[in-house]
Amino acid sequence: MTALEAPAKNDYEIVRRVIETISENWRDQPDLTTLASEVGKNPIALQKLFKRWAGLTPKDFLQAVTVDHAKRLLDAGTPLLEASLELGLSGPGRLHDLFVTHEAMSPGVYKSGGEGLEVTYGFHPSPFGTALLMMTDKGLAGLAFCDSGQEAEALEDMQGRWPRANYHRDDKQIAATAKRIFDPGEWHPDRPLRIVMIGTDFEIRVWEGLLSIPLGDLQTYSGLGERVGANAPRAIGRAVGRNPLSFVVPCHRVVGKSGALTGYHWGLTRKRAMLGWEAGMSAAT
DNA sequence: ATGACATTCTTGT
DNA sequence: ACAAGAATGTCAT
Numbered sequence: 001m002t003a004l005e006a007p008a009k010n011d012y013e014i015v016r017r018v019i020e021t022i023s024e025n026w027r028d029q030p031d032l033t034t035l036a037s038e039v040g041k042n043p044i045a046l047q048k049l050f051k052r053w054a055g056l057t058p059k060d061f062l063q064a065v066t067v068d069h070a071k072r073l074l075d076a077g078t079p080l081l082e083a084s085l086e087l088g089l090s091g092p093g094r095l096h097d098l099f100v101t102h103e104a105m106s107p108g109v110y111k112s113g114g115e116g117l118e119v120t121y122g123f124h125p126s127p128f129g130t131a132l133l134m135m136t137d138k139g140l141a142g143l144a145f146c147d148s149g150q151e152a153e154a155l156e157d158m159q160g161r162w163p164r165a166n167y168h169r170d171d172k173q174i175a176a177t178a179k180r181i182f183d184p185g186e187w188h189p190d191r192p193l194r195i196v197m198i199g200t201d202f203e204i205r206v207w208e209g210l211l212s213i214p215l216g217d218l219q220t221y222s223g224l225g226e227r228v229g230a231n232a233p234r235a236i237g238r239a240v241g242r243n244p245l246s247f248v249v250p251c252h253r254v255v256g257k258s259g260a261l262t263g264y265h266w267g268l269t270r271k272r273a274m275l276g277w278e279a280g281m282s283a284a285t
Numbered sequence: 286a287t288g289a290c291a292t293t294c295t296t297g298t
Numbered sequence: 299a300c301a302a303g304a305a306t307g308t309c310a311t
Binding site: 202231232235236238239242 | 305
Binding site: 220221268 | 290291292
């Protein structure tokens with residue numbers, strides 16, 4: 001409850017601005033005092049507020065999104081990468097990732113623009129801004145983020161992916177699913193989240209590859225390419241970018257080979273925020 | 286067919 | 299070290 005419920009609006013805004021500042025100026029490694037004065041708070045208060053939200057202090061957060069840190073993760077190799085998907089990765093002292101069962105929807109449905117698909121959607125607050133969820137009877141099909149006031153655009157963006165589907169809004173029904181996703185306390189191997197991937201064969205292959213990247217870990221575009229048997233980092237990047245299930249399918253865990261963060265459909269700031277948040281979770285063990 | 290990509294590897298200074 | 303250019307696979311026009 002602590003870190004995951006959307007904090008008071010005011011607080012959230014402050015945290016958001018701090019993260020933004022860190023994201024833009026991480027090369028300068030701004031210290032706590034500097035950050036605090038930018039948002040007009042005293043350093044102690046800011047540190048507490050920030051930690052409550054992100055599970056890390058601003059300084060740790062800064063380190064977590066720095067290229068050096070990313071490089072170290074990449075170099076360390078990732079022996080866990082193989083087993084994580086099928087056998088649940090519950091081990092002593094290990095954090096659970098969010099478990100999902102996925103089902104691929106054939107390119108047929110994709111091609112017809114989602115013809116005949118019934119989609120329930122709704123908005124819900126999340127640690128990364130307002131989340132837009134889209135569900136079908138088979139499971140979650142879409143998850144997007146937006147800042148407040150941008151809801152209409154986010155919705156349009158998502159609807160554009162399956163233009164022929166039928167949409168109707170039901171925030172209440174969405175809320176239950178949203179809570180399960182954003183509260184790690186609700187992540188149980190025996191009660192996985194059902195998701196549906198609607199895309200081309202290649203995209204689905206890539207997205208499945210993404211699912212096997214453990215929490216708190218990173219992968220490169222080329223590494224992901226090897227994993228799914230396509231020697232085309234550029235194509236991978238494209239497919240990753242089209243992932244409609246932000247966060248659940250962890251496209252934010254992919255970075256350039258140098259460790260630098262490259263792009264993100266919903267904004268680089270949000271990508272850093274997610275990585276920082278996850279870094280906080282693996283540190284919390 | 287062609288061009289646009291959330292990249293990467295190879296060269297030339 | 300660093301910048302610029304070619305090389306790649308996939309998808310939409």
